[in-house]
Amino acid sequence: MTKTPSAADAGKRAAALAALDDVQSGMRLGLGTGSTADWFVRLLGEACGAGRFRDVVGVPTSLRTGELAERSGLRLTTLDDAGWLDLTVDGADEVDPELNLIKGGGGALLQEKIVACASDRMIVIADASKSVDVLGAFPLPVEIVPFGWETTKALVEAVLADADVSGRETALRLARDTPFITDGGHMILDLRLGRIGAPRRLASELVAIPGVIDTGLFLGVADAAIFGREDGGTERRDAPKA
Numbered sequence: 001m002t003k004t005p006s007a008a009d010a011g012k013r014a015a016a017l018a019a020l021d022d023v024q025s026g027m028r029l030g031l032g033t034g035s036t037a038d039w040f041v042r043l044l045g046e047a048c049g050a051g052r053f054r055d056v057v058g059v060p061t062s063l064r065t066g067e068l069a070e071r072s073g074l075r076l077t078t079l080d081d082a083g084w085l086d087l088t089v090d091g092a093d094e095v096d097p098e099l100n101l102i103k104g105g106g107g108a109l110l111q112e113k114i115v116a117c118a119s120d121r122m123i124v125i126a127d128a129s130k131s132v133d134v135l136g137a138f139p140l141p142v143e144i145v146p147f148g149w150e151t152t153k154a155l156v157e158a159v160l161a162d163a164d165v166s167g168r169e170t171a172l173r174l175a176r177d178t179p180f181i182t183d184g185g186h187m188i189l190d191l192r193l194g195r196i197g198a199p200r201r202l203a204s205e206l207v208a209i210p211g212v213i214d215t216g217l218f219l220g221v222a223d224a225a226i227f228g229r230e231d232g233g234t235e236r237r238d239a240p241k242a
């Protein structure tokens with residue numbers, strides 16, 4: 001049974017519920033990570049159980065989502081077995097007017113990006129507070145290799161010194177006083193940038209550092225965003241045509 005939403009996550013549930021309208025029987029779905037994506041997984045499980053969709057198969061973007069999806073009765077496969085996906089539904093930490101995103105608050109950015117980019121369409125679901133004019137108030141997660149991480153951090157800081165940003169603090173993400181480790185065995189640096197003036201340039205300069213695997217900047221990846229409000233209403237925005 002679906003849990004009852006608190007007032008705070010009613011907007012997340014509303015967005016997740018609206019995203020079910022994009023699902024059809026037989027689809028191969030990328031399943032995102034985070035509290036909003038959790039709502040989608042639970043509601044999708046209920047909808048499949050009630051017979052609204054048949055033969056849906058999911059590819060989870062994290063161990064956490066995979067466990068929830070199994071508990072929700074969804075049929076799962078791997079990305080390699082699916083080959084290509086029809087639709088990915090995932091949350092975000094920030095969404096700008098062009099539907100560029102910051103993701104990775106939950107530490108799953110790499111698998112989330114791999115799955116979203118192997119999908120015909122990606123729909124972002126979020127509560128209305130995630131809609132921003134300019135990306136950067138939420139710390140930008142950057143996934144890095146543990147080997148030589150302090151050197152990588154120094155190289156990231158050198159990129160930031162010349163970047164069009166309003167803050168330059170970097171911190172290794174911790175979980176109970178030890179480095180947070182992603183499902184892929186990597187670490188995360190969180191960059192407090194305040195405002196990112198040129199996200200494309202920043203993303204390409206950061207991924208050019210050998211120890212950097214990827215950043216939480218999802219630029220031109222999302223096709224649509226659904227924002228949910230606490231009163232249960234939603235607003236849908238499509239990405240500008242390329």
Ligand SMILES: O=C(CO)[C@H](O)[C@H](O)COP(=O)(O)O
Nearest residue numbers: 034035036091104105106108
């Ligand atoms: O990118 C993510 C995980 O890596 C999440 O989608 C993002 O952090 C939003 O999470 P939530 O829905 O809990 O606010």
